[in-house]
Amino acid sequence: MNKTRSWWGWGNVEDAVHGVELAELTRRTSAMLPDTDLRAHEPPDPRSLDIRRPRVTVPASLAHLGSDDLVDRAAHAHGKAFRDVVRNLHGDLRNVPDVVVRPSSETEIVDILDWCSRSNIAVIAYGGGSSVVGGIEPRFDGGYAGTISMDLAALDRVLEIDRTSRAARIQAGVFGPALEDVLRPAGLTLRHFPQSFEFSTLGGWLATRAGGHFATLYTHIDDLVESMRVVTPAGISESRRLPGSGAGPSSDRLFLGSEGTLGVITEAWMRLQDRPRWRGNATVHFSDFEAAVSATRAIAQAGIFPTNCRLLDPAEAFINAGTASSGGVLVLAFESADHPVGPWLDRVVELCRDHGGTLPEPPRRTDSADAPAPTAVSDAWRSSFLRMPYQRDALAARSMIVETFETACTWDTFADLHASVRKAANDALASVDAQGVLTCRFTHVYPDGPAPYFGIYAAGRWGSTLAQWDQIKAAVSEALANAGATITHHHAVGRDHRPWYDRQRPDVFAAALRAAKGALDPAGILNPGVLVDP
Known part of the structure; x- marks a missing residue:
């Protein structure tokens, strides 16, 4: 089934909350906050809004890449934060890109950046549009002839897989599920699963230094990068593919987290892992939140490295897992492609009990390729997390x-x-x-x-x-x-x-970052106002 992306809110229109889920959600909300006005307000049709007409015209040589469709522009105007959703619900689309362009090659990206640099047009690189910090919104002071949103979804291929080194060369526009579908037949996984996984791209993860779902070890996308290729207005930067290097400051570290201000990430060699076979999980309840924090610290400092070590305070446990606990709930999980995880699971349970934790049901584990039946709380939490x-x-x-x-x-x-x-x-x-x-x-x-x-x-x-x-x-x-x-x-x-x-950042580093932007983006067109001022 082909689903329709929501222009105003999260995910797919067909997956929005309705029916029994909506009734239960409103019931819980009313119970938590009595006398709340929960009357529904519908989003407007973007075609009915007074949206500014495009101020720029794409050159004839690039015209086939551009779209000035009103709904397309509206969908690229905001990210997916609460404040974005609310403004969309109210029809507040005062900052809309003039054109959406969809390059399918580096050559086209170079041509677009050349055109925009010459014409003083701001460029915002766009992956899945799941930013929750105003990172893809053309909200900045004037001085630009216009703004384009560069949607990279057409750069969506896995170009090479090195099974020996467990790595893959991947284009930046690939979405999480599509990437895992390609890696699965080789028995590999990137093992990076942010909450936005279904609606975000590799390039977006790299540009924002995204954190994945797992609690320890490979938590940030930084940990999984072998090398990167980035197109800047000043030229192309491509780092050498290596497991590690002490050769001066890392060029990859310059572009990781640069949020589209220094260049457009087009592809990267990423470290992969074998798909896990052995899994285990447990849920621990505490009567005291301070004790729960101490238990979590003991686990983090024990060198055991659980896959999941998610502590929920009592309010979080009740609202999003439906579990009552006076001191909080710790959701634990292990997984491995190499060995059973029972001893590690047993040890963290022992640590939790040392801090007063109790288990409402025994730990669960499997030695098969199939995932174990999760605990009731972890299952409720996972469903809630995705919804x-x-x-x-x-x-x-x-x-x-x-x-x-x-x-x-x-x-x-x-x-x-x-x-x-x-x-x-x-x-x-x-x-x-x-x-x-x-x-x-x-x-x-x-x-x-x-x-x-x-x-x-x-x-x-x-x-x-x-x-x-x-x-x-x-x-x-x-x-x-x-x-x-x-x-x-x-x-x-x-x-x-x-x-x-x-x-938060040191002043001398801010100066260095501004200097880097000046060298890589002399016209100051890349995502103005993010990280540093031009």
């Missing part, structure tokens, strides 16, 4: 404020950070007159610290939810910055995080 963005959209259309923010900190600072963020969120909710709940979970854990991921669920006022969220977001971002945590662990900087990113 979260769709449910967010349904609630956003019903005047709810539903959004997340994430960070990373050292273990010794987590308690103070958690308290500061909770106070900032609660004070901000009160200041915008919104009754709500703050949740927290760990998405990734390191020996020296966790990556806390917070969620806000609040009853807003239709027409004001964007302003309410912006005030909450500013307050919690200040709390993160003041606590010495990062403004983002894996959601990138974009335009929304710039004020706090500017404070």
Whole structure:
């Protein structure tokens, strides 16, 4: 079945929340936040909106690559954050690309960049459009003749597979599911599964230094890169394919996380892994959240490296896994292509019990190529994890404020950070007159610290939810910055995080980054306003 991508919200139109799922979602929301106005508001037809006419004309030699279709432009105007969804619901499309171009080769990308450099046209590289930080939105001051969105979906091939070295040369526009479909017959996997997996691309993961689903070891896309090829207005950069090198600063590290400001990533050699055969999982309940955090730290520092080590605080466990626990729930999993995982699973369970954890059901494991039946909580969490963005959209259309923010900190600072963020969120909710709940979970854990991921669920006022969220977001971002945590662990900087990113990075590095942009993008056309000003 061919599905239709939603222009205004997450994913596919056919997969939106409806029926029993919608009834249960609204029931739970009403129970959590009584007297909430959950009347539905429908998105407008973009053809009915007063969207600015294109200001640029694609040269005849490139005209076959361009689209000025109004719906196509509207779909490329925003990412998929809460504030993007709300603006779309209200028909607020004041920043729309003039043209969408879809190159299918590096030569066409070079020609497009040459044209835009000569003509003072801003270029925003577009992968799957799943940015949640304003990274693909043409929201910047004037001074440009126009803006194009360069959609790279046509560069979607796996060009080579090196089974001996377990690596593949992959074009940047390939989406997650399509990539895994090609690798599966060879018994290989990239093993990078962000929540946006179905609707994001390799190039997007690289450009934003994306974090995947797994909690330890290969958590960021950085860990999986052998070499990269990038087209810049000043020329093409291609690093040598190596397992490692100490030859000066890494060119790949310059482009990883550059968010389309220094060049257009066109392909990369990526490290692969054998597809796992042995799996095991367990769910542990705690009566005290501090003890749950201590148990998670013990696991992270034990050198056991679980595949999944996701700590849900009591509110997160109840809202998204339907599980009541006074101190939180720790969802654990192991997998291996080489050996049974039972001893490692047994050891983390032992560590959890040392910290007062209890198991409502025994650990599950398998020695077959088939995945084990997951535990009830982990199954509920996985289903909820995949449906979260769709449910967010349904609630956003019903005047709810539903959004997340994430960070990373050292273990010794987590308690103070958690308290500061909770106070900032609660004070901000009160200041915008919104009754709500703050949740927290760990998405990734390191020996020296966790990556806390917070969620806000609040009853807003239709027409004001964007302003309410912006005030909450500013307050919690200040709390993160003041606590010495990062403004983002894996959601990138974009335009929304710039004020706090500017404070986080060293001034001398900012100067070096501006110099690099000046050398690689002399006309300053690539994603203006992201990371650094031209």
